[in-house]
Amino acid sequence: MTRLSAILTASTILATAGAAQAADWTGYTYSSVSTTAAVQGMERITEEVAETTDGELDITLHLGKTLQIASSDITQAVGDGIVDFAADYFFSGSVPIARVLNLPMLINSEEEWATAYDAMEPYLREGFEEQGVVYLGGYRYPQQTIFTTFEIDDLSDLEGHKIRVTSPEQGQFIESFGGGAITLSGSEVPTSLERGVIEGVLTASAGGAKNWGEFLPYNYRFAVNYGNSVIIANADAFEALPVEQQEALRNIVSEEGPAITEAFMEDEQVQMDKQQSAGMTIVEEAEGDSDAALEQMQGYWTEWAEDKGPQYVEALQAVRDALGK
Incomplete structure (x- = not known):
């Protein structure tokens, strides 16, 4: 190999290494x-x-x-x-x-x-x-709260109403208070609200409600879970x-x-203020609702994990131990 060939070969190798x-x-x-x-x-x-x-x-x-x-x-x-x-x-x-x-x-x-x-x-x-x-x-x-087309003052007002959820676990919560849980993609929510297919959603003010607020005149600030x-x-x-x-x-x-x-x-606070200014009625959490919801859900956590297997039981226990719950 000539000296020039060796230089060209070395240059090619370096260029290839850089490209890699x-x-x-x-x-x-x-x-x-x-x-x-x-x-x-x-x-x-x-x-x-x-x-x-x-x-x-x-x-x-x-x-x-x-x-x-x-x-x-x-x-x-x-x-x-x-x-x-x-x-x-x-x-x-x-x-x-x-x-x-x-x-x-x-x-x-x-x-x-x-x-x-x-x-x-x-x-x-x-x-x-x-x-x-x-x-x-x-x-x-932010925490997922309850936005509805109907007047809501506490969790008992969910009874008989159809609420869009994004997980089976949220669905269990809604059904625990007499509501019907429906799973829909985000793109289906506006038309489903207009047609009465659903009457509410679980979301955040800075989440889905940012786009769907015009269809949802009520927001009950009860925090169901995080997403x-x-x-x-x-x-x-x-x-x-x-x-x-x-x-x-x-x-x-x-x-x-x-x-x-x-x-x-x-953005959650910014959107809450905008939604309220636009006419949305925002209702703070009613006394006793947290205790009632916790009582409904604690047994469900255990059943949920046991139904899914030992690793779920272990993971849930790790979280409960960390939280002291």
């Missing part, structure tokens, strides 16, 4: 509204990752419904490598043990959420790992990254997840 380190990822989020705290946070993550890695890890974020991926299939799409990086709110179908965190009345404050989340994190990591996915972090919505999203990556794509890029992505998500949560908390 660069990664162009496809990102996806369930939210289709670019102005939400969730989407804005995901956009910050992609921008910070590109800047921190000098463009070696570039993530193109796609909003909900812009790719042919159902909301309930996002985690599976990440595991299958259809997308490399995503935020998923509807992940409990793929990692059902995560629903421990969403059990009605189990977690009743931001402080309790943080404690319970720490206890659940090992189970979350394992659950996503089984799907071929790396769990990086997440963020939380949360996870931020995840395809395991093979993540492991192919250089260690420093893996660490950068983890660190950025760990900072932005709480920032998204905080933005939602601030």
Whole structure:
């Protein structure tokens, strides 16, 4: 080999090595509204990752419904490598043990959420790992309260009314007070409210009520449970990254997840004020409703876990021990 050939060969090897380190990822989020705290946070993550890695890890974020991926299939799409990086709110179908965190009345404050989340994190990591996915972090919505088309002053007013829920656990809560639970996609909610298919929803002021408030004249500020999203990556794509890029992505998500949560908390009050100014009647929690709901739900937590298996019993107990419940 001539000296010139050796130089060219070495240059080719170096260029190839550099190219191997660069990664162009496809990102996806369930939210289709670019102005939400969730989407804005995901956009910050992609921008910070590109800047921190000098463009070696570039993530193109796609909003909900812009790719042919159902909301309930996002985690599976990440595991299958259809997308490399995503935020998923509807992940409990793929990692059902995560629903421990969403059990009605189990977690009743931001402080309790943080404690319970720490206890659940090992189970979350394992659950996503089984799907071929790396769990990086997440963020939380404000507490889910009750928005209705009918006048509501306490939980007994749910009797005989049809309420849209996003999980079987929320459905159990509604049915415990005589209501009917119906599961619908978010896109179906407005027309279903107009037609009387449903008469209310469980959501947050800064969540679904931000879009559906015009159909919901009443908000009963009874906190049923929290909803949360996870931020995840395809395991093979993540492991192919250089260690420093893996660490950068983890660190950025760990900072932005709480920032998204905080933005939602601030927006919750802003949206409540807007909704009330627009004519929504906001009713504070009635005395005795929390005790009544807790009495209804405590036995259900145990039955729910035992029905699903030993790992669920263990995870629930870990959370209850951490919370002192």
